[in-house]
Structures are given as structure tokens and as C-alpha cells.
Amino acid sequence: MTGTDVGARTIYLGQFRLIRLQVINWGTFSGYKDFPIDERGVLFTGPSGSGKSSLMDAHSAVLLPTHDQRFNASADLNVRGAKQATRSVADYVRGAWSETNDEHAQSQVRYLRGGKPTWSAIAATYADGVDSITTAVVVKWFTGAETDGSSLKTMHQLHHGHFNLKLMEEWAQRNFDTRWLKATYPAHYPESQTAYMRELTKRIGLGGSKTALSLLGKAKAMKNVGDLNLFIRGNMLDEPETFGAAQKMLDAFTPLNEAYETARRAHAQERVLRDLPPNWETYRVSGRTHSLAETLLGEAMETYLRGAHVHALQDALDELEREKKALDTDLGERDRQYEEAKAAYVSLDEQLRREGQALEDLKLRLEAANSEAASRERTYRTYSALVDRLGEATPATEEEFAALRERLPQVLEQARADQQELEPQRHAIFAAAGDARKQHQAKAAELTTLRSTESLIPNHAARRRELIADGAGVPVAELPYAAELIDIADGEERWRPAAEKVLRSFGLRLLVPKRHQKAVQAFIDGNDMRGVVEYSVVTAVSGAPATPGRETLAAKLTVDWDHPCGPWLAEQLADRFDHACVESAEELEQHRMAVTLRGTVKLPGSHYRKDDRSETANPASFILGGSVTAKLAALESEVSALAAAEERTRADADDLDRRHRELEAVVDAATQLANYTGWSQLDHWTSAAAAASYAERIEQLKADNVDLQRIEEERAAAEERWQSVSDACSELRNKLSANSVRQNTLVETYERESAKPHTLENEEHRSYLDEVFAGVEAPVTPENFTQLRVAFRKELERRRDAAEAERRYAHARVKSAIDRFIEEWPDSAPDATGDVDRSGADFAALHADIVRRRLPHAMGRFQQMISEDMVPSISVLQRAVENAAGEIENRIAMVNTGLSRVEFNPGTHLQIAYKANPPAEVKEFRRKVDALLRDAPAARRDPEKLLAQFRRVRELMTRFTGDDAESRRWRTSVLDVRTSYFFYGVESDAEENVVATYRNTASNSGGEQEKLVAFCLAAALSYNLADPDSDGRPHFAPLMLDEAFSKSDEAFSQQALAAFDEFGFQLIIAAPIRMSGILEPFIGQAVLVDKRVTDDGARSNATMATFGELAARKVTDG
Structure with missing residues (x-):
């Protein structure tokens, strides 16, 4: 080819x-x-073992x-021993x-x-x-x-x-x-x-x-498919795309979680540094203010005050000049009026002298008599008051006066004797009253402090801690006393008195975290603490603290495990206070260290100790524990008792003091009465009678001479007017004289002060001192300037001290924020020294950067990722779950179309049926996704809802990533859509009547089993290799069957092969020669395989063969 x-x-x-x-x-x-x-x-065919x-x-x-x-x-493989x-x-x-x-x-x-x-x-x-x-x-x-x-x-x-x-x-x-x-x-x-x-x-x-x-x-080699449902799930259905969608969703969560952590970190950093910028600004401003005030307290202040003094002197001199001109004008007019009044009086007086010489003589005698009567009456009133102090009746006759004078030595002697007897009692009761008042005031102050601070620590110890914390620049909350973290265990309250006696000293020990050791040590060593200070440096505890032994004092105590010092303190208690707890002193000998219920302590070396001081024996002075209720009740009771005692001693002291004053008044009165030697100096009645006689004679004389009376009245009026004008003139002259003296003094002072520097050139200094001057509440006059200078200095010092206090407080706040930031995020700190002056501005700038850039960017990225990446990816997964179900059902329908083209049995067809039952986990997942999609628009606008959205996403991701059995089951139920389906085979006739239902191929005979396997294989392969566009036929046709249909009769085999053929498979079959006739209609060629064995080995060969040749050989092999 x-x-x-x-x-x-x-x-x-x-x-x-x-x-x-x-x-x-x-x-x-x-x-x-x-x-x-x-x-x-x-068809590859040939003898068994041929190849x-x-x-x-x-x-x-x-x-x-x-x-x-x-x-x-x-x-x-079913043969015994096969593998x-x-x-x-x-x-x-x-x-x-x-x-x-x-x-x-x-x-x-x-x-x-x-x-x-x-x-x-x-x-x-x-x-x-x-x-x-x-x-x-x-x-x-x-x-x-x-x-x-x-x-x-x-x-x-x-x-x-x-x-x-x-x-x-x-x-x-x-x-x-x-x-x-x-x-x-x-x-x-x-x-x-x-x-x-x-x-x-x-x-x-x-x-x-x-x-x-x-x-x-x-x-x-498939001979049996077993359970049809499991076969179809495992062999027809690929793992759905939901798993890939889930992985993409989880991949999207990783950067989202990182974005959340970044935003959370930025938010936490902003919260730690939130108060730092204003405190840093306060620290800088108050520092400048303190330095400025400190600088101005010297020569600059004196120069400024001198200038203010010169200004006040000039104003006062100007006012005196204006007043002098007005007084001179007024005095000229008064002098003229004086001369006129004087002339009128002189004229009338001369006329009266000429016409009333006898009347004038009587008036002189009347005046002398009235003067004598008034003097004696005043003396008698004084005498009467002294007699009243003796508790006696005031004498009205000379005989009564003489009798009282005789008794005076006895009265004086008895009063002095009573005084001597009363003096020792008086000293004792006054001392008792003073002690009662001090005790009551001290306990009342302790009660007030307890109510405000809610701390069992004594006032002096609390003040000392505040001093150390302020001086070392450490927050007070980070320097606890041991007693504040120790309490009595539940059910062991009766051992509290004993624990207070044993742990009193240890409880008042400051616990200093390792990071604050240097600052605290330096301050304590460099300053007078006005008493004993004990502190322990708290280090990290490796492993679990030692467990205290049963029935020991340490076992009856608890510590605050939530506090950073808790583990260290628990270890110390277990190590130091393993005293055996016994009921009475008789049991002490049985132990090396022990304590009785009443507080007697046995120490190593037969050393015994019992502390019954009031601060350890009085519940009002107990220090262990964080609850103030018991101590508050005890203190309130003690304060009430002390108040009653103070009231009683004060009443006793008041009674003695009153008695003592009464005796002192008697002695004083008797002593003064002894100076009155004769009755005549008290007899104002006789003098009054003489004056009345003279007045009667004058009135008679006036009645006999009417003109004389008129002239006397006119003279009296003229005299009164003359005196009035004279007084006014004198007053004006005195004012002019006083003004002249004051003017001379002010001029001298003005010339002296003006010659000295009195002007500040520095505008900043002058403006600040003007502000201070305006705050002084004292009148501004030349005569008051000494007091004004003192008040001004005090105001400037107050502002300096206030600025220093404000600077130290701001320093502590800034230092605390910097230390917390360095401890939490050392890699993000712009400076790791913790030095406020060096790094304060950098940390303030960092906060501004976090607020302006980092936090908005982190929140924006977090919001974008959850809205644009995470929630959509979850939605994609939900759609993948829904699509996977639809895909399964569509593909099953396609396979059933192919199965419908081949008879399973005469007149029937095999179809794959299913039941879909989505588990509760899928419904739960859908509800969660619906909630996420529903809240997505609101989460884009509301940070709180955005955070809630993230928590729901994180909870969902936890379900998908959990490694426990429940999480794996939940995840599989949601993602593996195949588990929602139950598959089985249905054989139906042309009218779709169900003839048979198949759930397990093993329940059929051998031939039926192989036929059902063939149909199931054809369906499964068609499901995986075909698509709707291919009319249910696979894109890849070769199908290998090795020794198939060995148990089937010819009819079953032909039906099975017809199924493969109808689905469009190309059969690659290895089978015995006897099967060639059955296979011939469904394949296109045959290859005859043979093997020859010689001494040097077995060798196989293969040649093409026709089905006729195979049929002939089948007969020959018989």
C-alpha cells in the first residue's frame, strides 16, 4: 500500500x-x-494456541x-488457578x-x-x-x-x-x-x-x-456485564464535566481567598493604625508647645511681662492725668461754697452767743452728764455679759455687787480645778477622733477607687503600676498583677482566706511581657519607687503547663487562660504553691509543705508562719480574682462601721470641747470681773438722772425765748452745711494728694521699666504669650502686676505641663500602635525599631496609604473577584450539573434509537430505561447557588453583605474540599450526576408492552447472557463513540472480540452480531473455525492462523482464507 x-x-x-x-x-x-x-x-481463526x-x-x-x-x-478466568x-x-x-x-x-x-x-x-x-x-x-x-x-x-x-x-x-x-x-x-x-x-x-x-x-x-473478553445499572454508569458514562467545572471553581476561590486575606489584613492594619495619625500630630504639636513654653519661661517671659507692665503703667498715668484735671475743677467750686457756708455760720454763731450765754452753759453740762451716763452704761453692759458667763444674776445694787465680788475667788479656783481634770480626757478623745476620721477616709477612698477601677489591687499598688507604665511607655493593661489573673476554683471558696495569706506577696507581683522587659527595667532602676516593687518577666511556655497535685493549694486556684500570661502563671503556681491543704495544725507534720484552713503555713526546715495582718485577714483587703463583688460588699460594710465609729468619737470630742470652752469662759469672766473694784463705775442710773435734769432746764429756757430757739436752729443748719462743704473739699484734696503720690510712683516705675528690654521681636513667641496672657484670670493694673506675674507664670507652666502630659500620652498611644503593628506584620512595617520619633511619620504615612490606596484597592479587587469570577464560576458549575443530566438523557435517547433498529428477540426491541432522582445534596447546592446569585447585586454595594457573601462562598468551598467521609459523600452526590440515575434494560414489543426487564446479565443462560452483553456493549460504545450527527453510529468502528459467543447457539449469536453490525462497528474477532459460518455475514475476510513447533521453538504464521476453505477445514477437523 x-x-x-x-x-x-x-x-x-x-x-x-x-x-x-x-x-x-x-x-x-x-x-x-x-x-x-x-x-x-x-476473523482471526485457527487451532487453539495458534496465535x-x-x-x-x-x-x-x-x-x-x-x-x-x-x-x-x-x-x-473462571477456571481454577487462572490469573x-x-x-x-x-x-x-x-x-x-x-x-x-x-x-x-x-x-x-x-x-x-x-x-x-x-x-x-x-x-x-x-x-x-x-x-x-x-x-x-x-x-x-x-x-x-x-x-x-x-x-x-x-x-x-x-x-x-x-x-x-x-x-x-x-x-x-x-x-x-x-x-x-x-x-x-x-x-x-x-x-x-x-x-x-x-x-x-x-x-x-x-x-x-x-x-x-x-x-x-x-x-x-467480556462475557458478563453483571449489574446493568453499575455497568452503564461505569462503562457508558464518562466522568461528567462537573468535576472540571468544580476544579475551575476551586481554582477561582484560591485567588479570591488570597484577595480576602489581603483585604482583611489591610482592614486590620488600618484599625491598628487608625488613631495613630491624630496621636502623632498631637505628639508633634504638644512637643513643639512644650518646647516653646519651656523656652519662654525664662527671659522671653520677663520681657513680655515687662512690656505688658509698661503698657499698663502708661494707661494708668493717662487715666490719672484726666482725673487730676477733673478734680482741680471740682475743688475750685467747692472752695467757693466753703467760704459762703463759713460766713453764714460765723454770723449766726456770734448772734447766738450774744443772746444765749446761759443756755450754752446748760448745754455744756448736759453734754458732760450724757457722756458720763453713756460710759457707765457701756461698762455695765460689759460687766453684765461677764456675770452671765458665770451663770450668776447681774447685781443691780451696790450690796449685790459686793456679795458677788466676795464669791469670785472661789468660782475661779473651782473652774481651774475642773479644767485640769478635763485636760487628759480631752487629748485622748481628740486623738481617737482623728484616727477614726483617717481610717474612715482611707477606706472610703479605697471603696471609691474600687467602684471606679473595678480592681482588687490596693490603691498604692495601682498608682505605682500607672507610674511605671507611663514612664516605660507601656499600656497599663499589658502590666497585670499576678493576683488579677488568679482566682479560687469553683467549689473551693472556703480556702480563699488561706490562699490570700499565702499568695499575698506573689499576687502583688507585676507580670512584665518579655517584649517590655528592657523599658520597664530601665524605668524602675532609674527612679525612686517609694516602696518595694516586685516583677517577673513572662516568657513563652513550651508544652502544656505542669498539672498541680491533688489537694494542693495550687489545685484550688485557677488562672485566666485567655490572658497571654495565663500559661506561664499556671506553671508558676504549680511549681511554687504545691502546699498540701489540711484541715488543722495537727496534720501539718505529715507534709513537707502544707497550709491549714486558717492559714498556718509549714515550710521546709520545720519553719512555720501565719500572717494575720489586717490586709490578709480582712475580706475587704483581699486581692485574688477578677470579681470585685465580694470585696465591694466587705468594703461597704467596713466603711459603714468606720463612719459610725467616726461619728461617735466626733460626738464625744465635741462634748468635751464644749465643756472645756465653758470652763475657759468662766475663768476668763471671773478674772475680768475682779478688775471691777467699785459700784460707782457701773451706776449709770444716777448719771442719767442728772442729764435729764439739765435737759429739762434747757427746754424750759428755750420755751421762754422763741427768737433764741429760731437762731439756734438756723445756726445748726448753717453749721451742718459748712461742715458738709468742708468735708467735700477735704475729700477732693485727699484724692488729689493720693493721685499725685500714685502718679509720682507710677512715673518712677514707668521710667525704670521702660529703660529695660520690653518688646519681643519673635512674632510666634509674642502671639503665644498673648494667648497665655488672655487666659490669666486676674485684673491688669500696675499695683496688681506682681500677682499678675505669678498668675502668668503659673498659666505658662500649666500649659507647658499639659503639653508634656499630652505629648507623653500621645507617645504611649503611638508607641502602642507601632509595637502592635510590628508584632503582627513585621514585614509590612516601614521601620522595625519601634522608635516613635524615627518612625512615627512613616507609620502615619502608611496609614494614609492604606486608607487612600491599599484598602480601597484590596476591597475593590475582592469585590471584583467575588462578583465577576467566583459567583459566576459557581453558577457555571450549577449549569454544568444541569447540563450533565440533560446530556445523559439525550445520549441515552440516541442509543435507544440505535437499539430500536435491531430486534432483541423476534418482535421485540431492547431499550435502556432510567429513573432520575437527584439527591438532597444537589437541591441544597442549588439553593445555595440561588442565594449567592440573588444577593450578588446587593453585595456589590454593601461591604457587610459582600463579607456575608464571601462567608457563604467559603462555606461552600469547604464542602467541596473537605477530606472527611461526609464531605466526600456530599461532593460526589453534587458533582457525579451519574449517581442520580438508576439504569436497567426493558424489552418491549411493537405495542411497547414490556416483555421483560433486565437488571443483571448473570441471571440469564449462557447464550442469552452473551446476547445481552453484546447489546449492552453496543449501546455503551455507541454512547461514547457516537453523537446525534452520526445517527448513533460511532466515529471509530473497530471492535475487538476475543473468543466471543462460545456459549451461544446460532440464533443468539446472529442476533448479537446483528446488533454490532446495525450500530456500525467493524468487528475484529478471534474465534475457532467452527464459528466461521455464523460470523461470515458480519465480516469481510478471514485470516487462518497456524503454528508449527520444532526443537528450536514454536512459530506462527497466518494466511488469507476464504469462508469456503474454512468450511471445508471445519468438516475435516470434524
Whole structure:
């Protein structure tokens, strides 16, 4: 044949059929053999063992992958002792022809081509009868004397058109020179069997169906298909495309998950750095403010204040000048009025003197009498008040006065004696009241702190921790006391008092994380802590902490495992506090270390200790645990008791103090009363009577002289007006004098201050000090400038200190954010030193970049991938699931069309029936996909819904990737649509009445079984090799059947062969000569295979034969 000949095809143009088979050195076929194959098929026949199956196996070696090659398929595997793969490629290449036992009863195989390099080659040529011919070549060779398959070398070739296999002899003679061969005979030389099969199946119409190849291999020796449902699932239906769609979906999830992690990381970074930019700005501004205030507190402040002082002095001098002019004008007018009033008074006074000399004398006497009466009355009132302090009645006569004066020494002596007796009690009760007040105030302050902080740690310890945290730049929350993480285990509350006594010192130990060790150590070492500070550096714990022994104190304690220090602390408790817990002191001797319920501790070396200080014995002072309820109740009770005690002691002190003051008043009054020596100095009644007598005489005199009375009244009015004007003049002169003195002083001060620097040239400094000056709440006057200067300094210092406090707080916040970022994402940190001044601006810029670029980009990419890639890929998978079901049903319908063209039995046809029952998992998957598609538009707009969408996607991906049995079952149920179908065979008559139902071929007789197998094989191969455009006929026609229909009668065999023929298969059959008459209508040629055995081996040969010659030989063989 030539390389361009396509043969004279008469049937099924466009369908690939085997037209030529060539072998060299294959099994017992030595040398080159060339077999043209008829378009209708070929029968390889001959005696048993002649080599018929060897030619079938040669075709299998070219057409099928290794795992589908079934050599010597005609062997009956049901025979006892039979085994799969009794022949191998190595046996065929070496030419194995007999197997005997040696003298040791060991198997000994005899080879035609053993003990030297050898080779085999097979070529199969396929043509579609139109314009395409492909020759597939497989070459196997040994380079030495090996016989095992692992030493066998392989070469694959694909030629367009025919290829003469004899040309390979020169390649063998050249010591298997493959490079020469490829250069001399260009063709496609695949590097692997996989690449060879992929290209071959594309060329000869096999497509990509792995099931088809597998089924072609099985068909050679298939005697029984068993359960029809499983056969159809496993042999007709390829793995659906849903698995590929699922893999694409999972491939899309990987970058989506990465995008989610990127967005989540950016969001977490933004959250950690969110407060850093404003805190960094505060840190910078407050730092500048502090430096500015610190700088201005010196000479600049004095210069500024001096300028303000000069300005105030100038304003005050200007105001004094204006006031002086107004006062001078007012004084001139008052002087004129004074002269007029004075002249009027003098005139009236002279007239009154001339006319009322007697009246004036009486008035002088009346004035003297009134003065004496008033003086004595004042003295009597003072005397009466002193007598009242003695608790006595005030004397009204000289006799009563004398009697009281006699008793005064006794009263004074008794009061002093009572004072001496009261003094010791007074000192004691005052001291008690003071102690009660201090105790109450201290406990009340502790209660207030407890309510606000909700911490059991004493105030002084809490303040010391805040000082250390602030100084070291560490968040207070990261420096816990051990007691805050320790509590009493459930059911062990009665051991709390003992635990408080034993763990008091350990509980007040600060726990410092390793990363803060240097900062904390440096601050504590460099500062006076005003007391004892104990701290432990907390390191990582390797492995699980030691379990405390039963009935030990450590076993009755719990720690906060959620806190980073929890594991380390648990290990410390188990190691340090393994005291045996006993009920009483008698049991202490039985243990090396123990503690009683009441807190007596036994330590190694017979050392005993019991701590009954108030802070360990009083529940209000307990420190263990995170709950403040018990301590709050105890403190409230103690504060109430202390308040009552303070009230009682204060009342007692008030009573004694009142008594002491009363006695002191008696002593003071008695002492002063002793100074009153005579009654006359108290007798205001006599002086009052004399004054009344003078007044009566004056009134009588005035009544007798009316003009005198008028003149006196006019003089009195004139005198009053003159005095009023005189007072006004004096007041004006005093003001002028005072203003003059103040003016002189201000001028001196102004000249002195003006001569000094009093102007700031720096605008920034002046503006800041103006702001400070405006904030000072004090009047601005020259006389008040000393106080103003003090207030100004305090305000400037306050602002400096406030800026420093604000700077330190901002520093701590920035430092905390930087440290957290470096700890979480060291690779993303712009600076890993943790130095705020060095890296604060970089981290603020990083936050701005995250907000402006990274986070929007990450969220945009995440949203795009979930909306445009992930959800569509899931939707594609859902459609693939639905399409796979439709494809199965369409292909089954196509196969049934082919089956309907062939009678299964007279008047009946076989059809493949099915029941579709999608499992609950498929319905669940569809609901999840529907939900994803429904929420997709909202997820594009709402970040929260987008995140919820991702969680649903991730949950779905977990179901598809889970490795547990339930996940695998769920995944298979969703993806493998084949499991949703149950297949069986239905035999129906022309009226579509069901004659029989087939579910298992093994239940039939041998002939019926082979016929049913044939129909099932035809249907399965048609399903995989045909399509609707080919009218149900396969694109690839060759079908190998080795020793088929050996159990069938002639009728069954003909019906089965008719099925293959109707479906359009080209039969390649190996069968005994007796079957030739049955096979003749369905094939186009016969090849008679024979084998001769000589001393040097068995050799097979094959020749073309007519069916008449085969019939004659069948009779001869009888």
C-alpha cells in the first residue's frame, strides 16, 4: 500500500476503520507480517494456541493505554488457578513459547528471541474512507538479555498515511539509533504514552472519552456485564464535566481567598493604625508647645511681662492725668461754697452767743452728764455679759455687787480645778477622733477607687503600676498583677482566706511581657519607687503547663487562660504553691509543705508562719480574682462601721470641747470681773438722772425765748452745711494728694521699666504669650502686676505641663500602635525599631496609604473577584450539573434509537430505561447557588453583605474540599450526576408492552447472557463513540472480540452480531473455525492462523482464507 491510498471504501464514509495491521517479532510471529484488513472486519481463526489472540493483543498494544490492555483475553478466568495478565509485553517481545519446570521444580520459560538484544514493532493503519489515513506505531526493545518489563524500552510514532514497518529493520540494525530514525523518517514521535494516546484519539475519532478506551479493552473478553445499572454508569458514562467545572471553581476561590486575606489584613492594619495619625500630630504639636513654653519661661517671659507692665503703667498715668484735671475743677467750686457756708455760720454763731450765754452753759453740762451716763452704761453692759458667763444674776445694787465680788475667788479656783481634770480626757478623745476620721477616709477612698477601677489591687499598688507604665511607655493593661489573673476554683471558696495569706506577696507581683522587659527595667532602676516593687518577666511556655497535685493549694486556684500570661502563671503556681491543704495544725507534720484552713503555713526546715495582718485577714483587703463583688460588699460594710465609729468619737470630742470652752469662759469672766473694784463705775442710773435734769432746764429756757430757739436752729443748719462743704473739699484734696503720690510712683516705675528690654521681636513667641496672657484670670493694673506675674507664670507652666502630659500620652498611644503593628506584620512595617520619633511619620504615612490606596484597592479587587469570577464560576458549575443530566438523557435517547433498529428477540426491541432522582445534596447546592446569585447585586454595594457573601462562598468551598467521609459523600452526590440515575434494560414489543426487564446479565443462560452483553456493549460504545450527527453510529468502528459467543447457539449469536453490525462497528474477532459460518455475514475476510513447533521453538504464521476453505477445514477437523 502507498502512503496516500485510502482504500475503496463502500460503507460508512467518514468513520475510522482499521485497514492494515503489521507486526514484527511479536510473540511467536517471527519477522515481518502484513495483514490488510477488510472494511467490514476480520476473523482471526485457527487451532487453539495458534496465535489468534496474539494478533488481537498486537492491536491492543497500539490502540489502548497500558492499563486497558488485556492480553490473552480469551483465557477463561473462571477456571481454577487462572490469573490476570498471564502474558506480558516482555513475553511477546522475547517470543515466549513454552514453560516447563527445571530440576528444582522452578518455572523455566523458553524464548524464541532470548539471551540477546531484540525488538518488536506493531503498526495499525486507520482510514475514514474520505481523506484521512493514520498509521500508529509502537516499538518495544531490549538492549540486552533482560526479560523483565522494567528493562523494556518504548517508542511511539504517528504517521499521516501508510508506513511500512519493514523500514524499522534498518533502525534495529543501527543498534536502535532513534535519532537517525527521526531524521530519516519524519513523523510525530510523542515523548510518552499519554501524549501518544492524546494525539491518536484526536486523529482517529475516539475523542476524549476515557470510558470508550477502557470499554474497548474490556470488550475483548467480556462475557458478563453483571449489574446493568453499575455497568452503564461505569462503562457508558464518562466522568461528567462537573468535576472540571468544580476544579475551575476551586481554582477561582484560591485567588479570591488570597484577595480576602489581603483585604482583611489591610482592614486590620488600618484599625491598628487608625488613631495613630491624630496621636502623632498631637505628639508633634504638644512637643513643639512644650518646647516653646519651656523656652519662654525664662527671659522671653520677663520681657513680655515687662512690656505688658509698661503698657499698663502708661494707661494708668493717662487715666490719672484726666482725673487730676477733673478734680482741680471740682475743688475750685467747692472752695467757693466753703467760704459762703463759713460766713453764714460765723454770723449766726456770734448772734447766738450774744443772746444765749446761759443756755450754752446748760448745754455744756448736759453734754458732760450724757457722756458720763453713756460710759457707765457701756461698762455695765460689759460687766453684765461677764456675770452671765458665770451663770450668776447681774447685781443691780451696790450690796449685790459686793456679795458677788466676795464669791469670785472661789468660782475661779473651782473652774481651774475642773479644767485640769478635763485636760487628759480631752487629748485622748481628740486623738481617737482623728484616727477614726483617717481610717474612715482611707477606706472610703479605697471603696471609691474600687467602684471606679473595678480592681482588687490596693490603691498604692495601682498608682505605682500607672507610674511605671507611663514612664516605660507601656499600656497599663499589658502590666497585670499576678493576683488579677488568679482566682479560687469553683467549689473551693472556703480556702480563699488561706490562699490570700499565702499568695499575698506573689499576687502583688507585676507580670512584665518579655517584649517590655528592657523599658520597664530601665524605668524602675532609674527612679525612686517609694516602696518595694516586685516583677517577673513572662516568657513563652513550651508544652502544656505542669498539672498541680491533688489537694494542693495550687489545685484550688485557677488562672485566666485567655490572658497571654495565663500559661506561664499556671506553671508558676504549680511549681511554687504545691502546699498540701489540711484541715488543722495537727496534720501539718505529715507534709513537707502544707497550709491549714486558717492559714498556718509549714515550710521546709520545720519553719512555720501565719500572717494575720489586717490586709490578709480582712475580706475587704483581699486581692485574688477578677470579681470585685465580694470585696465591694466587705468594703461597704467596713466603711459603714468606720463612719459610725467616726461619728461617735466626733460626738464625744465635741462634748468635751464644749465643756472645756465653758470652763475657759468662766475663768476668763471671773478674772475680768475682779478688775471691777467699785459700784460707782457701773451706776449709770444716777448719771442719767442728772442729764435729764439739765435737759429739762434747757427746754424750759428755750420755751421762754422763741427768737433764741429760731437762731439756734438756723445756726445748726448753717453749721451742718459748712461742715458738709468742708468735708467735700477735704475729700477732693485727699484724692488729689493720693493721685499725685500714685502718679509720682507710677512715673518712677514707668521710667525704670521702660529703660529695660520690653518688646519681643519673635512674632510666634509674642502671639503665644498673648494667648497665655488672655487666659490669666486676674485684673491688669500696675499695683496688681506682681500677682499678675505669678498668675502668668503659673498659666505658662500649666500649659507647658499639659503639653508634656499630652505629648507623653500621645507617645504611649503611638508607641502602642507601632509595637502592635510590628508584632503582627513585621514585614509590612516601614521601620522595625519601634522608635516613635524615627518612625512615627512613616507609620502615619502608611496609614494614609492604606486608607487612600491599599484598602480601597484590596476591597475593590475582592469585590471584583467575588462578583465577576467566583459567583459566576459557581453558577457555571450549577449549569454544568444541569447540563450533565440533560446530556445523559439525550445520549441515552440516541442509543435507544440505535437499539430500536435491531430486534432483541423476534418482535421485540431492547431499550435502556432510567429513573432520575437527584439527591438532597444537589437541591441544597442549588439553593445555595440561588442565594449567592440573588444577593450578588446587593453585595456589590454593601461591604457587610459582600463579607456575608464571601462567608457563604467559603462555606461552600469547604464542602467541596473537605477530606472527611461526609464531605466526600456530599461532593460526589453534587458533582457525579451519574449517581442520580438508576439504569436497567426493558424489552418491549411493537405495542411497547414490556416483555421483560433486565437488571443483571448473570441471571440469564449462557447464550442469552452473551446476547445481552453484546447489546449492552453496543449501546455503551455507541454512547461514547457516537453523537446525534452520526445517527448513533460511532466515529471509530473497530471492535475487538476475543473468543466471543462460545456459549451461544446460532440464533443468539446472529442476533448479537446483528446488533454490532446495525450500530456500525467493524468487528475484529478471534474465534475457532467452527464459528466461521455464523460470523461470515458480519465480516469481510478471514485470516487462518497456524503454528508449527520444532526443537528450536514454536512459530506462527497466518494466511488469507476464504469462508469456503474454512468450511471445508471445519468438516475435516470434524
